[in-house]
Amino acid sequence: MTTWDRAAQTGGKSTQATPAAVHPPPRGGRVGRSLAGLGMGLLLPALLLAGWEAGAALSVIDTRLLPPPSRVLGTIAELAASGDLTLHAAATLWRVAVGFGLGVLAATLLGALTGYSEGAKRLLDPTLQALRNIPSIAWVPLFILWFGIFETSKVMLIAVGVFFPVYLNLASAIRDVDRKLVEVGRVYNLSHFQMVRRILLPAALPAYVVGLRGGLGLGWMFVVAAEIMGASEGLGYLLVDGQMTGRTHVILAAIVLFALFGKATDLILAGVGQRLVSWQDGFKSAR
Amino acid sequence: MLRLKNVSRRFANGYLALDGIDLAVDRGEIVGIVGGSGCGKSTLLRLVAGLDHPTGGAVELDGAPVEGPRLDIGVVFQEPRLMPWLTIRDNVAFGLSHLGRAERDALVEGALARVGLAGFAKALPRQLSGGMAQRAALARALVAKPGVLLLDEPFSALDALIRMDLQEHLLHVWASEPAGERPTLILVTHDIEEALVLSDRVVVMRGNPGRVHGQYRVDLPRANRRSHSDFPAVRERLLEELRAASRPREPGETSRGGVTTARPLAPAF
Ligand SMILES: Nc1ncnc2c1ncn2[C@@H]1O[C@H](COP(=O)(O)OP(=O)(O)O)[C@@H](O)[C@H]1O
Ligand SMILES: [Mg+2]
Numbered sequence: 001m002t003t004w005d006r007a008a009q010t011g012g013k014s015t016q017a018t019p020a021a022v023h024p025p026p027r028g029g030r031v032g033r034s035l036a037g038l039g040m041g042l043l044l045p046a047l048l049l050a051g052w053e054a055g056a057a058l059s060v061i062d063t064r065l066l067p068p069p070s071r072v073l074g075t076i077a078e079l080a081a082s083g084d085l086t087l088h089a090a091a092t093l094w095r096v097a098v099g100f101g102l103g104v105l106a107a108t109l110l111g112a113l114t115g116y117s118e119g120a121k122r123l124l125d126p127t128l129q130a131l132r133n134i135p136s137i138a139w140v141p142l143f144i145l146w147f148g149i150f151e152t153s154k155v156m157l158i159a160v161g162v163f164f165p166v167y168l169n170l171a172s173a174i175r176d177v178d179r180k181l182v183e184v185g186r187v188y189n190l191s192h193f194q195m196v197r198r199i200l201l202p203a204a205l206p207a208y209v210v211g212l213r214g215g216l217g218l219g220w221m222f223v224v225a226a227e228i229m230g231a232s233e234g235l236g237y238l239l240v241d242g243q244m245t246g247r248t249h250v251i252l253a254a255i256v257l258f259a260l261f262g263k264a265t266d267l268i269l270a271g272v273g274q275r276l277v278s279w280q281d282g283f284k285s286a287r
Numbered sequence: 288m289l290r291l292k293n294v295s296r297r298f299a300n301g302y303l304a305l306d307g308i309d310l311a312v313d314r315g316e317i318v319g320i321v322g323g324s325g326c327g328k329s330t331l332l333r334l335v336a337g338l339d340h341p342t343g344g345a346v347e348l349d350g351a352p353v354e355g356p357r358l359d360i361g362v363v364f365q366e367p368r369l370m371p372w373l374t375i376r377d378n379v380a381f382g383l384s385h386l387g388r389a390e391r392d393a394l395v396e397g398a399l400a401r402v403g404l405a406g407f408a409k410a411l412p413r414q415l416s417g418g419m420a421q422r423a424a425l426a427r428a429l430v431a432k433p434g435v436l437l438l439d440e441p442f443s444a445l446d447a448l449i450r451m452d453l454q455e456h457l458l459h460v461w462a463s464e465p466a467g468e469r470p471t472l473i474l475v476t477h478d479i480e481e482a483l484v485l486s487d488r489v490v491v492m493r494g495n496p497g498r499v500h501g502q503y504r505v506d507l508p509r510a511n512r513r514s515h516s517d518f519p520a521v522r523e524r525l526l527e528e529l530r531a532a533s534r535p536r537e538p539g540e541t542s543r544g545g546v547t548t549a550r551p552l553a554p555a556f
Contacts, residue, residue, distance in 0.1 A: 180368050186338055187362045188382040189355070202372045279372040281413035 067249040075253040099158025107166035115174025154226035161222035162215035169211025173204035209273030295343035306496035315469035319482030327497025361433035367420035369412040376408040398430035418449035493532040500532035
């Protein structure tokens with residue numbers, strides 16, 4: 001050890017650099033700018049809503065077909081007060097969460113496998129690509145026969161929807177990982193599993209997060225489909241119920257709730273993803 | 288002792304990148320390898336690293352064939368190749384996952400201090416300049432104290448001052464070990480000066496197929512070679528050899544490939 005220390009005194013001197021050269025990323029300015037951007041983005045929707053409300057008040061719009069925003073908000077408030085909102089939202093969120101979890105799990109295992117192993121890719125990828133070409137809704141009758149009309153078939157449908165964007169993004173991202181980094185892994189004699197865990201998955205993470213967000217979006221799409229096909233609770237049930245009973249304000253309330261929950265879950269995922277890939281040295285990805 | 292015995296490498300497309308390379312490198316020796324671009328230097332290094340396998344002959348370290356990458360053979364590439372998602376500390380610790388945390392932290396801390404990056408342990412690679420990143424890569428390779436360190440044009444992407452700085456640093460690390468425990472260094476470079484400043488011996492290669500054109504012992508004192516009065520002449524002489532090795536062969540002329548006698552360079556002057 002002492003001989004190495006001597007090198008530090010002699011050789012280290014000329015290569016000294018100050019830690020001060022590493023700046024923490026500036027924070028305040030970015031938040032301020034994104035708030036300003038948000039303000040701009042809200043301008044148009046706010047104008048449209050005001051016009052819509054005014055149109056309904058002046059009887060320019062038939063409120064039976066298009067109830068005003070205030071009525072839609074009121075419906076949401078009523079749903080919340082009666083406890084129905086919790087019931088329906090919880091049912092839908094639970095289905096999305098379980099379906100998303102299952103889809104992501106399967107996609108991650110298979111994506112990592114076919115991305116890493118040429119043999120696995122040749123074996124599995126053509127089949128998966130062929131299955132991808134089947135519009136997922138087409139599975140519904142089969143799933144209902146297989147899994148019954150209750151939760152399992154719904155969750156499976158969502159999982160299938162979530163699977164493909166996650167699988168495709170992960171597999172192609174792993175195949176695109178810089179060969180030079182993989183070679184470093186080989187120099188350090190990593191096992192196949194270590195190579196996947198220590199190099200391929202981290203390197204593929206940015207594309208994986210993109211896949212997760214795409215998958216989540218499809219998850220929300222398929223939960224609507226699944227619940228429209230038949231459900232006794234859930235936001236999708238509110239859509240069907242509103243249609244059956246001719247209550248357009250209930251339909252619109254359900255749509256608004258879908259949008260809110262969809263956006264909220266995406267923001268959470270994006271936030272978590274942003275933290276995980278903040279090491280990126282991209283044009284706008286990390287600053 | 289590292290031995291290449293009649294090593295050949297023919298690629299799948301039929302191209303013969305290396306043809307009958309014989310080379311012996313003593314423990315603790317510094318050997319520079321120079322030669323025109325595409326003459327097979329990187330291929331040779333990859334064979335020694337165990338990243339690739341010869342199609343003929345054998346690579347042996349201390350009598351046993353090198354069959355794959357091993358922890359006592361380190362590699363530094365032309366690019367730093369740091370994992371962009373790991374801090375500098377974790378990058379340097381990359382090959383130490385078999386050690387306990389305390390031992391690993393101590394080794395990494397020492398290695399970072401030696402390359403002058405002590406204050407950058409928590410920085411990410413993207414926050415480092417090219418020279419700093421390459422120093423981190425050097426620390427990553429040296430931290431495990433490999434018996435053999437292979438360097439493939441490690442400083443060629445850096446500007447002249449930083450390059451000289453790192454050459455100095457490499458020599459210091461090498462020389463600071465007791466004579467019997469110094470790592471064997473094999474340095475591929477296209478910079479003749481770099482080869483002369485660092486090496487005990489310079490191997491000149493010729494390409495297509497890759498062969499050893501000649502080997503030259505550098506008989507200059509280690510300290511301050513660049514300012515030695517014989518340095519320009521020695522460099523001129525090596526440059527001539529490199530030119531000769533790069534000239535296309537006359538039809539019918541056979542290569543002198545496989546020449547292994549180390550002809551002294553300095554005594555010629
Ligand atoms: N995988 C490969 N397949 C076919 N030819 C290759 C391969 N790798 C390298 N070569 C060829 O072998 C020759 C030597 O390459 P390399 O060892 O990288 O040269 P150097 O490092 O000396 O510039 C070059 O002509 C290169 O094109
Ligand atoms: Mg090369």
